[in-house]
Amino acid sequence: MCEILVKLKDGTDPKGIRTGDVIDIRPDGQRWGRLECEPVFSVVLLPKMPAADLSWAMESWLNSDRSTYRERLWKWDFENRQFIRKSDGLVRSCRL
Amino acid sequence: MPTIIPKDIKPDGTGDYLTLNSWDAAEAADLVSLDQIRKAVVYSGGNALSGALVMWAGWTCDATRYPWIAAADGHAHVGYWDTSKAYALTASGAPYCVGITKGAHIDGMQIQSTDLQGTIISGGLSPLVMRRCIIRSFGNNATCVMMPNWWGVCSGNVFENCILIAEAANGTPRGIWVNGALEATARNCTIYISRNDAGSGAYVLSAEAGGVLTSQNNYLAIGGNAINVACYYASGGTINKGANDATFNAEATTPALRNIAYSAANFLDVTPGSENLHLTTGSALRGVGANLSATFTDDIDGETRPSLPAPWAIGADEPSNVYDADFSDGSVGGDTTTSSMLYSGDVVEGAEGADSAPLPLGQLLADMVDQGIVSDPVLPAGDYSGLVVDGISFVEQGSEDSYTPGNWVDGGIFGDFFSAPTSGHVYVHSFKIYPTMTKVWARPVMTVTVGRPETRVTV
Numbered sequence: 001m002c003e004i005l006v007k008l009k010d011g012t013d014p015k016g017i018r019t020g021d022v023i024d025i026r027p028d029g030q031r032w033g034r035l036e037c038e039p040v041f042s043v044v045l046l047p048k049m050p051a052a053d054l055s056w057a058m059e060s061w062l063n064s065d066r067s068t069y070r071e072r073l074w075k076w077d078f079e080n081r082q083f084i085r086k087s088d089g090l091v092r093s094c095r096l
Numbered sequence: 097m098p099t100i101i102p103k104d105i106k107p108d109g110t111g112d113y114l115t116l117n118s119w120d121a122a123e124a125a126d127l128v129s130l131d132q133i134r135k136a137v138v139y140s141g142g143n144a145l146s147g148a149l150v151m152w153a154g155w156t157c158d159a160t161r162y163p164w165i166a167a168a169d170g171h172a173h174v175g176y177w178d179t180s181k182a183y184a185l186t187a188s189g190a191p192y193c194v195g196i197t198k199g200a201h202i203d204g205m206q207i208q209s210t211d212l213q214g215t216i217i218s219g220g221l222s223p224l225v226m227r228r229c230i231i232r233s234f235g236n237n238a239t240c241v242m243m244p245n246w247w248g249v250c251s252g253n254v255f256e257n258c259i260l261i262a263e264a265a266n267g268t269p270r271g272i273w274v275n276g277a278l279e280a281t282a283r284n285c286t287i288y289i290s291r292n293d294a295g296s297g298a299y300v301l302s303a304e305a306g307g308v309l310t311s312q313n314n315y316l317a318i319g320g321n322a323i324n325v326a327c328y329y330a331s332g333g334t335i336n337k338g339a340n341d342a343t344f345n346a347e348a349t350t351p352a353l354r355n356i357a358y359s360a361a362n363f364l365d366v367t368p369g370s371e372n373l374h375l376t377t378g379s380a381l382r383g384v385g386a387n388l389s390a391t392f393t394d395d396i397d398g399e400t401r402p403s404l405p406a407p408w409a410i411g412a413d414e415p416s417n418v419y420d421a422d423f424s425d426g427s428v429g430g431d432t433t434t435s436s437m438l439y440s441g442d443v444v445e446g447a448e449g450a451d452s453a454p455l456p457l458g459q460l461l462a463d464m465v466d467q468g469i470v471s472d473p474v475l476p477a478g479d480y481s482g483l484v485v486d487g488i489s490f491v492e493q494g495s496e497d498s499y500t501p502g503n504w505v506d507g508g509i510f511g512d513f514f515s516a517p518t519s520g521h522v523y524v525h526s527f528k529i530y531p532t533m534t535k536v537w538a539r540p541v542m543t544v545t546v547g548r549p550e551t552r553v554t555v
Contacts, residue, residue, distance in 0.1 A: 007121055016154035017121045024115060024146040031109030033118065040122045058147045071153075 001028040002051035004044050005036055006076045020075035020084075022057045044076065046094050057083060098127070098161045102135040104168075107142030115146045116165065116184060124154030127161040135164040138182040138205065140171045145184045157199040157222045159252060164201045172204035175259075175397045175413060176365075176372040177230055179206075186210060198247065201225040204398075208232040214242040215262075219278060223252035228396050228412075230259045237267030238289070243307075244275045251279035251308075257396045258282075259373055259412050262289040264320075270299045271316070276306030276333070283388060284313040284395070286373050286411035288358055288366075290320035297325030303333035310336040313385040315411035317344035317358035340386040342410045353410070356380045375415045385410040 005024040007017050017023070023041065026032075032043060046054070061073040074083045074092075083092040103119055104111030113119045119136045127134060138144050155163055167173070167182035174181070183206035199222025207229060209215040215233040218224040218241070231240045240260040243253065255272060262269040271287040274280050282301070291298050300316040303309040311329075318326045328347040329335045342353040358366055362379040365372035374397075375381055385408035393401050395414035402408060409415060 005118065011121075011124055011154045012126065013124070013154040016124060021121075023117050023121050026114075030114075033104075033106065033109055033111050033113040035103070035112045035122060036114065036118050041118070060148065060150065 001045070001047050002026060002049050002054060003028050003030055003032075004046060004054070004057065004076065005032065006042050006044055006078075008038060008040060008042050015071065018071055018075065020077065021072040022054075022074065022076060025051045025054050025057065027051050042078070044078075044081075049094060061086060098131050098133045100133045100135055100164075102137050105136050105138045105144055107139070107144065111139065116144050116149050117146045120149060120151045120154075120163075123163070124151065126156040127163070128156050128158050131161060133161055133164050135166060137166060137168045138171065138184075139168045140181045140183075143185050144182060144205075145186060148186055149184070151198065151200065155198055159199075159223060162199045162201055162222060164203070165205060166202070167204035172228070172398070173206050173230055175230075175374050177206055177208070177232065177370070181206065183208070198222060199224065199250075202227070202229055204228045206230045206232075208234070209238075210234050214239050216241045217244065218242075218253070219244050219249070219275070220247040221250050223250050223254065225252075225254045225256075226258055227254070227256045227392075228258065228394070228398065230396075231261070233262040233269075234264075236264060237269065238262040238264035238291075239270040239273055240287070240289075241272045242270070243273060243278050243280060245277055245306075249277040253278065253280035255280065255282040255285055256392055257394065257412050258285045259371075259396060260285060260287040260289075261371060263368055264289070264291040264298075266291065266293040268296045268298065269320075270302055272309065273299070273302045273304075274307035274309045274333070275304045279308040279310075281310040281312070282314055283391070284385070284408070284410070284412055286315045286413070288317045288319065288371070288373075290318065290368070292320045297327055297330070299330040300328045301335055302327075302330040303335050305332040307333035308336070309334070310338075311341050312338040313340050313388060313408060313410050314338065315342045315356070315381055316347075319344075319358055338386070340384070340410060342381055342384070353384060373411070374413045375409060375411070377415075379409075379415070381410040382415060383407045383409060 003026050004022050005026075007019060007021045007023055010019050011017055024036075028045060036043070057072070057074050057076075059073045061071045071086075073087060074085055076082075077084050081094050083094065084090070085092075101123075103113060103123065105113050105116055105119055107114060113122070113136075116136055116138070123134050123136075125132070125134065151163065157163065171182045173183070177183075179185075182204070185206075185208045198218065198220035200218075202225070204227075207215055208231075215231050216224070216226070224243075226241075233240050240262045241255065253274075260271050262271060269289040269291050271289050272280065272282055287300050289298050289300055298318045298320070300318060301309055301311055301314075309331075316328045318328070326345065328343050328345060329337055337349045339349050340353065341348050341350075342356045344356060344358050346354045348354040348356075356362060360366060360376070362376055362381055363371070363373045364376060383406075387402065387404050387406060387408050389401060389403050389408075393403070395401055395409075396412035397414075399414055401414045
């Protein structure tokens with residue numbers, strides 16, 4: 001079981017961290033910082049998902065112009081509780 | 097003046113954010129419009145990163161309004177890599193780098209990339225300023241600082257009092273690599289790079305075409321095996337070599353500063369992975385650097401470097417040593433000091449003084465030596481015109497009722513001690529016994545304010 005820290009809103013820079021980007025992954029029960037909460041972040045509990053198995057969720061999106069290293073390749077879909085790969089729409093479900 | 101907005105980064109969850117990544121994601125802003133400096137104050141207790149920190153998008157900054165990452169007071173490293181202090185680390189497999197920064201100021205941090213090149217990657221329209229940092233890079237093409245011109249160019253990038261270590265299994269290791277039209281200055285840095293397979297080169301300071309890199313008071317070294325091209329100043333652009341740079345090979349501008357070994361003779365520990373690059377007592381880097389006190393006055397440990405005109409040490413560490421000296425046996429000359437040379441910040445400690453004769457309460461003593469408490473510390477004959485001893489103070493003392501070795505009473509003795517010797521003696525003035533004391537014991541300490549490399553003290 002793990003918890004992920006997900007950004008809740010886009011920044012002002014379109015090349016920056018986006019809504020749904022995962023910022024941190026921790027074993028469940030993590031004590032998060034005072035400001036790691038709404039309205040900037042949401043902590044999502046993923047039952048039966050070990051933190052070590054989710055490192056791909058924080059991969060950067062490496063565009064050829066080097067301008068989007070900061071944005072994540074995967075986006076957390078709050079409604080359907082799944083990850084969506086931004087480059088091709090591939091879905092990884094976390095309905096566990 | 098910009099407003100400083102501090103946030104605490106505490107790995108135990110008791111601060112504002114767990115990691116710099118969260119801080120970056122939440123705090124990135126147009127600092128120029130806001131007229132702010134946003135500061136991440138990093139505490140020890142764990143890794144300050146959850147992954148590669150890539151902080152250029154979202155930040156708008158200039159030379160006076162910027163993101164600032166600094167170890168909290170008491171949580172900064174003490175001159176060597178130590179994970180019990182504030183640090184930022186990406187493990188093997190992390191994407192590309194630990195920190196991609198645009199205009200950040202970084203103080204007192206330990207930052208390491210364990211895999212792939214580029215512990216620090218910086219460039220853009222605002223300068224990066226790194227002070228008192230330990231930057232390590234491991235893996236292929238290990239590079240401590242890479243400054244490409246991908247996102248724009250600027251001048252005023254500074255690396256000061258930093259230790260940079262790049263140890264590459266293969267590929268091309270680099271210390272500081274400046275690309276076209278960027279300008280940077282490295283001052284009092286200790287930079288060691290190495291590689292261990294045959295192949296291309298190893299470059300300590302590198303400036304590509306159009307890039308400008310100015311070097312002052314740096315120690316540069318290359319180690320490892322089978323390096324085809326070992327280049328200390330690699331320039332397709334401009335490298336301004338410092339007259340007070342020292343090199344492991346013969347590339348230093350000043351002949352006397354060439355061929356200074358990266359070895360235990362000059363540094364406390366050069367064991368790969370556990371380096372402690374504080375200078376040894378006999379290090380050839382002591383007292384041979386330019387005095388840059390008009391620009392900055394500290395070292396990697398935050399200790400004060402000498403003021404003018406005293407020379408500095410080369411590299412990140414300005415040594416401050418404690419020498420044992422027996423001030424109490426009454427002899428003149430010939431007693432032991434563990435080192436032959438004194439520098440600013442050095443401390444000469446005497447042994448505990450003899451038990452004084454009973455003293456009248458509140459007695460003002462014109463000369464401590466006359467009371468037999470300590471003997472007169474004596475300098476050998478010589479020219480001391482550049483030496484100022486700012487005082488003899490007593491770090492341990494006691495009264496008759498409380499005397500127990502190691503259990504001293506603070507504040508029992510006070511006075512006005514100073515001397516500016518131009519001949520052989522350091523004198524003590526205005527010595528007074530605290531009114532409640534009937535006997536005193538004292539261990540004198542002489543602190544050197546401005547030292548000279550040729551200064552020798554025998555007591």
